[in-house]
Amino acid sequence: MLRRSVFWIIYAIVMLWAFLYCDGYELSALFFALCGLMAFGVYLNVCQRAKESSHHSRECKAENCTADAQSAEVPKSLGASTSVESSQTETAAYESCNSTTESKSSTKELSEDTVSIDKEKLSKRDSAFDVLRVIASVLVIAAHVFQAESVFDGSFSIALLGQAALCCNVIYIMLSGALLLPWKDESIGHFYLRRYSKLLFPLLLYYAFYLWENALIKGKGITEALGIIFGGFLCGETSMVPFYWMLYVILSLYVIFPFLRYMLKDMPYKSLCLLSVIAIISMGILAVVPAQEMPLTLNLFVNNVLLSGWAGTAILGYFISRKESRLYDLIFIGLGLLSCLWVAATVRSGWYQSGIYGKPTPQMCLISMGLASLMFRLCRRMPIAVKKVFLFLSSQSLGVILIHWWAIFWPINRLFGVGVKPVGIPVCLISIAAAYLISVAGAYGVDRLVMLPIRTVFAYLYNKL
Numbered sequence: 001m002l003r004r005s006v007f008w009i010i011y012a013i014v015m016l017w018a019f020l021y022c023d024g025y026e027l028s029a030l031f032f033a034l035c036g037l038m039a040f041g042v043y044l045n046v047c048q049r050a051k052e053s054s055h056h057s058r059e060c061k062a063e064n065c066t067a068d069a070q071s072a073e074v075p076k077s078l079g080a081s082t083s084v085e086s087s088q089t090e091t092a093a094y095e096s097c098n099s100t101t102e103s104k105s106s107t108k109e110l111s112e113d114t115v116s117i118d119k120e121k122l123s124k125r126d127s128a129f130d131v132l133r134v135i136a137s138v139l140v141i142a143a144h145v146f147q148a149e150s151v152f153d154g155s156f157s158i159a160l161l162g163q164a165a166l167c168c169n170v171i172y173i174m175l176s177g178a179l180l181l182p183w184k185d186e187s188i189g190h191f192y193l194r195r196y197s198k199l200l201f202p203l204l205l206y207y208a209f210y211l212w213e214n215a216l217i218k219g220k221g222i223t224e225a226l227g228i229i230f231g232g233f234l235c236g237e238t239s240m241v242p243f244y245w246m247l248y249v250i251l252s253l254y255v256i257f258p259f260l261r262y263m264l265k266d267m268p269y270k271s272l273c274l275l276s277v278i279a280i281i282s283m284g285i286l287a288v289v290p291a292q293e294m295p296l297t298l299n300l301f302v303n304n305v306l307l308s309g310w311a312g313t314a315i316l317g318y319f320i321s322r323k324e325s326r327l328y329d330l331i332f333i334g335l336g337l338l339s340c341l342w343v344a345a346t347v348r349s350g351w352y353q354s355g356i357y358g359k360p361t362p363q364m365c366l367i368s369m370g371l372a373s374l375m376f377r378l379c380r381r382m383p384i385a386v387k388k389v390f391l392f393l394s395s396q397s398l399g400v401i402l403i404h405w406w407a408i409f410w411p412i413n414r415l416f417g418v419g420v421k422p423v424g425i426p427v428c429l430i431s432i433a434a435a436y437l438i439s440v441a442g443a444y445g446v447d448r449l450v451m452l453p454i455r456t457v458f459a460y461l462y463n464k465l
Contacts, residue, residue, distance in 0.1 A: 001046065008045050008449070012038040015445050022213055022410070030212070034450075041449035044456060127387045128375040129179065130394035132171055135371070137393075137400045139168035140243070141439070142432045143358075144408055145418055152422035160347045161425070164340070166358040169246055170368045173310050173360075174317025176250060178372075180257050181318040183265045188258040195254050199398070202451060203247060206402040207233050213406065214240045243405055249310050256311065264315070269324045276319045279312035280362045287361040313360045320369045329373035336370015339363045399443025400436070407438040 019034060020026075146162035180195075208229045211217045217225040231237075238244040264272070286308045307315065319325060320332065343363050357364055382390075408431075412418050416431045423431070 005042070005046050008042040011445055012042055012449055015442075015449065037453050038449045040453040040456075044452055045448055122384055122387055122391070125387060125391075126376070126379065127382050127390055128372065128379040129175060130387070130390040131375050131379055132175060132372060133394040133397045134390055136168045136171040136175070137397045137404075137439075138432065138436055139165045139171070140401055141404050141408065141435045143168060144243070144405070145412075145428050145432050145435070148408070148419040149423065149428055151419075153424075156348055157425060160344055161428075163347055163357045164343060164367075167364045167367050167371075169358055170313055170360060170364045171371070172246065173249070173253070173313040174320065174365075174368055174372065176253060176257075177314030177317030178321035180254075181260055181264055181314065182321075183261055186258075191258045192254070196251070199247070199251065199254075201454065202398060202402055203244075204229070204233060205446075205450065205454075207241065207244070210241045210405070216240070241405060243401070247401075253310060253314055257314070260311075260315070264318060269322065272319055272322070275307070276316055279307035279316060280365060282308035283312065283360050283365065284362045287356065287359070308360070310360055313365060316365055316369065317372075320372050325373075326376060329377055332366075332373040333370045335366045336368075336373075339366040339370070343367070393440065396440050396443045396447070399447055400439040403442045403446065404435060404439045407435045407442065411435075411438055 016031070016035060016038065020031065023031070143162060143165035146158055146165060150158050150162055208217070211229060211232065217228050220228065236244075236248060238248075267275075325332075339362070343357065409419060412431050412435045413420060415434070416427050417423055418428070418431050
């Protein structure tokens with residue numbers, strides 16, 4: 001308990017120090033509000049640990065009760081206590097402790113069963129999704145690091161690495177489709193409430209942080225600051241957070257996902273294959289032929305088929321995650337490798353538009369599908385310890401995406417000079433690893449010390465109302 005308290009207190013102090021450092025050690029009402037929020041977060045995390053350890057203390061008490069009852073029974077067997085009153089007292093004490101022991105032993109058995117069930121679920125869990133989410137998080141950081149390096153170094157290697165890392169966008173949308181499009185007995189309203197509540201709070205929190213960091217709400221009144229935050233967020237003002245465009249895409253896809261579930265629920269697998277092929281073809285037409293030069297027939301087809309954009313990418317993610325698709329993993333892996341060569345050739349020859357591979361194109365979709373097939377194959381016999389690591393890293397992926405921009409252009413920028421001067425590929429790789437670790441640590445701290453208190457307060461108010 002004491003160690004956990006010290007750990008969270010130190011964690012909170014480090015985060016508050018970083019916040020003050022960004023603000024030039026200027027004390028403000030926002031800082032003191034953050035102090036109160038983090039103090040509440042420390043309390044919640046310590047209390048959570050206390051609840052987890054309560055079973056252990058109860059088991060110890062039950063064992064002590066058993067020992068006391070046995071010691072009380074020993075004199076009786078030796079004839080030391082002959083009065084009826086003493087005998088009844090000992091019997092009552094023994095029965096009381098025995099009943100307590102039985103209830104606590106049942107609690108222990110339930111706890112052990114829960115642990116075994118958790119281990120069983122973890123052993124059966126398909127960790128390919130966790131691994132893909134971690135890969136996508138790293139690739140997001142890599143894309144922005146190599147893009148910053150490309151300003152100073154226009155070599156083929158930097159350009160190729162920067163363009164290849166952009167498949168992170170496609171992977172994220174495919175993961176959303178793979179996890180959210182399978183049929184579930186869930187109302188549309190419950191889907192909206194559950195998904196938007198999980199995503200909107202962190203988005204608004206980090207959006208306000210980046211506005212503050214760029215001195216856009218400093219010195220403003222509360223009403224004016226809130227107007228800037230909510231107005232900019234609703235209008236999609238992302239000049240200081242350019243990576244937010246992908247999060248807006250996910251928010252928009254959540255609108256149609258519940259309806260796509262009904263469409264895909266009873267669709268035969270062969271029809272799903274044909275739908276996926278049409279999606280890739282329409283993406284290819286849009287990627288190769290500029291919209292202004294496209295014939296009217298193709299223009300109508302591409303724009304009305306609804307599969308040439310991110311919705312089609314989500315359906316491809318649903319398609320590749322189906323069990324029937326495991327029969328064709330080697331084909332998808334081969335197509336993914338050919339697509340890698342295709343991307344390298346186009347970058348080498350200069351026959352590509354800057355940023356085109358950040359959009360849903362056949363190349364990036366096939367690469368992502370091949371990578372998914374490879375992970376489905378490799379993660380079948382992953383040890384439970386490794387699964388736990390990837391499960392933790394995967395659970396922090398949203399926070400990593402939201403905080404990585406700060407990690408790159410504040411600590412990494414100062415440590416390695418990324419975005420200030422040419423640093424070379426080895427330093428870029430080190431910067432990517434360091435930015436990811438910083439982002440994981442920061443995301444975990446923000447989630448446990450800032451988001452957890454906010455969620456707790458809103459849950460309390462929701463239950464009261």
